[in-house]
Amino acid sequence: MNADYKKYKLKMQKLADVNYSSAVLQWDQEIYMPPKSAEKRAQQLATLAGISHELAVNNELGDLIKKLHKNNNLSVSEKRNIKLSRKDYRNRKKYSTDFVEKLSRATSEGFNHWQLARKENNFEIFAPSLKKIVSLKQKESELLGYKNHPYDALLDQFEPGAKTKEIDELFTGVKPQLIALIKAISKKPKPADKFLHLHYDKQKQWDFGIELLKQMHYDFDAGRQDVSAHPFTTSFSAKDVRVTTRINEKNLSEMVWSCIHEGGHALYEQGLNDDDYGIPTGEAISLGIHESQSRLWENNVGRGKAYWKKNYPLLQKYFPENLSATGLDDFYKAINRVQPSLIRTSADELTYHSHIMIRFELEKQLLEGSLEVKDLPAVWNSKYKEYLNIDVPNDSQGVLQDVHWSHGGMGYFPTYSLGSFYAAQFFASAKKDAPGLEAKIEKGDMLPLLEWLRDKIHRHGKLYSASELCQKITGEKLNFSYFMDYATIKYKEIYEL
Amino acid sequence: MNADYKKYKLKMQKLADVNYSSAVLQWDQEIYMPPKSAEKRAQQLATLAGISHELAVNNELGDLIKKLHKNNNLSVSEKRNIKLSRKDYRNRKKYSTDFVEKLSRATSEGFNHWQLARKENNFEIFAPSLKKIVSLKQKESELLGYKNHPYDALLDQFEPGAKTKEIDELFTGVKPQLIALIKAISKKPKPADKFLHLHYDKQKQWDFGIELLKQMHYDFDAGRQDVSAHPFTTSFSAKDVRVTTRINEKNLSEMVWSCIHEGGHALYEQGLNDDDYGIPTGEAISLGIHESQSRLWENNVGRGKAYWKKNYPLLQKYFPENLSATGLDDFYKAINRVQPSLIRTSADELTYHSHIMIRFELEKQLLEGSLEVKDLPAVWNSKYKEYLNIDVPNDSQGVLQDVHWSHGGMGYFPTYSLGSFYAAQFFASAKKDAPGLEAKIEKGDMLPLLEWLRDKIHRHGKLYSASELCQKITGEKLNFSYFMDYATIKYKEIYEL
Numbered sequence: 001m002n003a004d005y006k007k008y009k010l011k012m013q014k015l016a017d018v019n020y021s022s023a024v025l026q027w028d029q030e031i032y033m034p035p036k037s038a039e040k041r042a043q044q045l046a047t048l049a050g051i052s053h054e055l056a057v058n059n060e061l062g063d064l065i066k067k068l069h070k071n072n073n074l075s076v077s078e079k080r081n082i083k084l085s086r087k088d089y090r091n092r093k094k095y096s097t098d099f100v101e102k103l104s105r106a107t108s109e110g111f112n113h114w115q116l117a118r119k120e121n122n123f124e125i126f127a128p129s130l131k132k133i134v135s136l137k138q139k140e141s142e143l144l145g146y147k148n149h150p151y152d153a154l155l156d157q158f159e160p161g162a163k164t165k166e167i168d169e170l171f172t173g174v175k176p177q178l179i180a181l182i183k184a185i186s187k188k189p190k191p192a193d194k195f196l197h198l199h200y201d202k203q204k205q206w207d208f209g210i211e212l213l214k215q216m217h218y219d220f221d222a223g224r225q226d227v228s229a230h231p232f233t234t235s236f237s238a239k240d241v242r243v244t245t246r247i248n249e250k251n252l253s254e255m256v257w258s259c260i261h262e263g264g265h266a267l268y269e270q271g272l273n274d275d276d277y278g279i280p281t282g283e284a285i286s287l288g289i290h291e292s293q294s295r296l297w298e299n300n301v302g303r304g305k306a307y308w309k310k311n312y313p314l315l316q317k318y319f320p321e322n323l324s325a326t327g328l329d330d331f332y333k334a335i336n337r338v339q340p341s342l343i344r345t346s347a348d349e350l351t352y353h354s355h356i357m358i359r360f361e362l363e364k365q366l367l368e369g370s371l372e373v374k375d376l377p378a379v380w381n382s383k384y385k386e387y388l389n390i391d392v393p394n395d396s397q398g399v400l401q402d403v404h405w406s407h408g409g410m411g412y413f414p415t416y417s418l419g420s421f422y423a424a425q426f427f428a429s430a431k432k433d434a435p436g437l438e439a440k441i442e443k444g445d446m447l448p449l450l451e452w453l454r455d456k457i458h459r460h461g462k463l464y465s466a467s468e469l470c471q472k473i474t475g476e477k478l479n480f481s482y483f484m485d486y487a488t489i490k491y492k493e494i495y496e497l
Numbered sequence: 498m499n500a501d502y503k504k505y506k507l508k509m510q511k512l513a514d515v516n517y518s519s520a521v522l523q524w525d526q527e528i529y530m531p532p533k534s535a536e537k538r539a540q541q542l543a544t545l546a547g548i549s550h551e552l553a554v555n556n557e558l559g560d561l562i563k564k565l566h567k568n569n570n571l572s573v574s575e576k577r578n579i580k581l582s583r584k585d586y587r588n589r590k591k592y593s594t595d596f597v598e599k600l601s602r603a604t605s606e607g608f609n610h611w612q613l614a615r616k617e618n619n620f621e622i623f624a625p626s627l628k629k630i631v632s633l634k635q636k637e638s639e640l641l642g643y644k645n646h647p648y649d650a651l652l653d654q655f656e657p658g659a660k661t662k663e664i665d666e667l668f669t670g671v672k673p674q675l676i677a678l679i680k681a682i683s684k685k686p687k688p689a690d691k692f693l694h695l696h697y698d699k700q701k702q703w704d705f706g707i708e709l710l711k712q713m714h715y716d717f718d719a720g721r722q723d724v725s726a727h728p729f730t731t732s733f734s735a736k737d738v739r740v741t742t743r744i745n746e747k748n749l750s751e752m753v754w755s756c757i758h759e760g761g762h763a764l765y766e767q768g769l770n771d772d773d774y775g776i777p778t779g780e781a782i783s784l785g786i787h788e789s790q791s792r793l794w795e796n797n798v799g800r801g802k803a804y805w806k807k808n809y810p811l812l813q814k815y816f817p818e819n820l821s822a823t824g825l826d827d828f829y830k831a832i833n834r835v836q837p838s839l840i841r842t843s844a845d846e847l848t849y850h851s852h853i854m855i856r857f858e859l860e861k862q863l864l865e866g867s868l869e870v871k872d873l874p875a876v877w878n879s880k881y882k883e884y885l886n887i888d889v890p891n892d893s894q895g896v897l898q899d900v901h902w903s904h905g906g907m908g909y910f911p912t913y914s915l916g917s918f919y920a921a922q923f924f925a926s927a928k929k930d931a932p933g934l935e936a937k938i939e940k941g942d943m944l945p946l947l948e949w950l951r952d953k954i955h956r957h958g959k960l961y962s963a964s965e966l967c968q969k970i971t972g973e974k975l976n977f978s979y980f981m982d983y984a985t986i987k988y989k990e991i992y993e994l
Binding site for chain 1: 510511514515517518519521522525529530531532533534536537538540541543544545547548716717718719720721723733734736737774
């Protein structure tokens with residue numbers, strides 16, 4: 001290996017060490033940290049963010065990247081790493097340490113205020129933090145620069161190469177087809193699903209979730225599961241990828257599909273090349289591709305009939321008192337019940353995208369300044385009426401429902417929809433490449449699918465861009481008709497359309 | 498506040514942020530981290546250690562300290578902070594970043610090898626790591642410098658101002674008196690304690706331990722308890738002080754006195770001045786004083802009859818099947834049974850000091866090079882025969898029994914004995930200053946004792962040195978006869994000597 005490249009890699013790994021250390025502190029913050037620790041933890045995270053920033057814009061690193069960028073003797077993967085690190089470096093240079101620390105402090109505080117606001121159903125508690133966060137995100141767009149819309153600058157951080165305009169077009173294309181399907185479904189009687197809302201013992205749910213994760217080949221020697229308010233996956237290297245779940249004793253679905261969903265994310269991270277720790281080829285491509293992994297497992301696999309052929313009898317053994325009277329067909333219909341709901345995380349896979357479109361519109365407006373934070377709850381509620389025809393009973397279940405904005409997470413909601421669309425397209429290719437895949441899933445054998453994902457996606461890290469990868473493994477660009485075809489066939493059968 | 502002092506404080510706080518971040522990673526490593534994460538975690542901790550070192554020897558910080566050291570307008574506490582930071586700064590300057598990272602890597606690896614070696618009862622697995630650690634500690638003594646013995650250099654880091662020669666003298670003084678007492682006891686019949694080794698349900702033990710911690714006024718909003726192989730207390734600020742315990746279903750004592758012991762440490766940390774986060778007056782004085790807090794609660798309080806007047810009936814309610822036939826007097830005698838044992842952490846408060854003397858001698862020999870790592874198990878075993886008249890059945894229960902050396906922790910074992918001696922002296926003063934203290938303890942009211950400790954010790958941080966503090970609150974220097982008097986009176990009664 002080139003001596004400069006070695007030095008570059010070492011510097012990138014030190015940077016990763018600091019970032020993953022922050023991730024450990026954040027993981028702890030959301031799971032185990034006692035409440036009085038909040039203020040000092042925010043300060044500790046701000047300090048680490050500042051140090052991370054200094055390492056990321058370090059001049060020696062910049063010089064190495066510059067030099068390596070001109071070097072023609074690098075391998076394809078080395079070239080790719082330098083290209084991406086160069087872009088990152090230039091972007092990071094646009095931030096001051098002061099800005100980074102401010103944002104870290106604002107979001108650490110924001111998280112704590114959001115938690116309290118949600119608990120007390122009082123948006124006012126969170127509003128000042130959110131206002132601060134929005135204004136910092138606006139500043140960030142300006143720092144990074146953009147051509148058409150401030151949203152572009154943020155989106156590119158999560159979905160490199162994607163444009164706001166493309167997302168607008170994608171949603172414009174998919175919306176009428178999706179609405180038509182949902183409308184057709186809404187005229188049919190809804191499958192009974194009361195049995196999913198009986199009492200489901202916490203510990204038994206936990207044990208069943210662990211079984212599902214093991215069946216997916218999630219490696220518990222390189223990860224662990226904990227409980228948190230909002231399920232998430234975090235990673236401190238490919239050898240330490242942790243998931244969380246949420247258990248509701250009155251709703252079996254929350255645990256089941258959050259386990260499978262986060263498990264999908266985690267398999268991607270555990271499948272990354274550990275030797276490339278800290279450099280782009282050791283990291284996930286984009287949030288959209290990340291989400292394609294979680295949603296492929298959650299929906300295309302985990303809400304499919306094949307998956308439950310093996311697993312429903314197992315679930316019945318855990319909860320005979322609730323499920324012995326219900327057959328597989330009725331279970332399958334119930335878990336695919338389409339019904340507008342208040343929160344994205346428990347939405348069915350069709351109305352789900354309405355939640356995303358709402359957020360996308362709100363964030364665009366917040367960023368361009370056409371919507372003020374104080375007006376957010378009212379606008380949120382009116383959009384839910386418009387898109388989903390439901391009334392939001394309170395802000396805890398509305399605008400305060402989830403964690404993302406409190407983390408400063410803006411500009412990536414569309415990647416959730418991209419993820420679904422990629423998932424359908426990838427799953428179609430996997431089935432073509434590996435005939436008998438679904439028969440294996442019916443037997444609880446997830447290995448052929450995992451091996452396909454590992455081979456085609458996981459192990460490459462950022463070697464390809466999202467669109468290159470899609471082209472390479474499916475033979476065409478992202479095409480939402482795979483998703484529409486999958487959904488149409490599935491729901492036509494379930495709802496006898 | 499002086500502008501330079503403000504800058505100094507800010508820099509010290511950033512340094513603390515990094516050190517406390519490392520502490521979070523270490524806490525996680527010992528409690529929750531999955532096994533495959535070990536290698537990368539070692540690397541992450543090494544990187545943080547390197548960054549911490551760079552911040553600690555930062556020239557701007559050095560210049561500020563230099564300038565402030567000459568400033569005559571500082572308050573007493575400000576002067577004290579500058580004086581101690583100056584000493585630290587000069588000491589830290591003696592370390593290279595390379596050395597610090599090497600030591601961090603060696604001890605992270607060492608911890609993992611020690612865990613495996615202990616599990617497999619195979620010293621060979623740990624020996625290479627330990628050899629590396631010993632040689633790094635020898636190098637550290639040389640770097641720091643010393644007059645008489647390499648041990649002095651390490652000891653001063655944990656017990657500022659203390660000398661190896663003083664410890665030698667202290668042990669020489671206390672040893673014959675202690676041995677005489679233990680010998681007299683050994684001639685008497687041992688109190689029955691089989692009932693402490695019946696089956697004690699894990700969860701119930703846990704619940705009882707939590708009750709004890711709450712009764713001590715350990716603040717669970719500023720801390721939490723977890724389970725680990727070796728109980729410890731760690732702190733990420735005065736508002737986040739965590740304890741761990743170990744639960745053995747066949748030995749009630751392990752949980753009970755580790756809870757009280759770590760609780761004592763934690764109360765000290767929770768009682769530190771949070772405004773002085775990161776500077777000496779916000780930090781504990783020394784390990785000896787820290788240990789005085791844990792041992793005061795563990796022994797002077799937690800093995801006293803007054804403590805169990807209230808708590809034994811409570812314990813009986815948790816475990817009626819094991820304890821209803823045993824009265825308070827017999828319980829009190831059983832928990833104060835004196836018997837040579839293999840491991841310090843479950844030793845009685847008299848033979849305890851033999852364990853310390855053994856370690857002190859072994860570490861001195863390892864450091865001066867008169868003992869090689871490969872010979873350690875044999876020498877360990879022969880010393881246990883000599884001092885405690887017991888045969889060590891295997892290395893897991895012998896030389897591999899605890900975590901300290903794997904962490905690079907050498908030079909502080911004597912502080913455990915200092916802690917016991919300080920504890921007896923402090924407790925005698927507390928009883929004099931607050932008459933009726935024991936009557937309150939009998940009722941489960943620990944507040945008067947805690948308030949005395951907070952007022953006299955906790956809130957000052959490092960404002961006084963250990964010996965200044967001892968003089969100030971007890972009217973004399975450390976005097977081991979308080980310990981001997983306490984022990985003699987107590988055990989004369991129990992054993993009818």
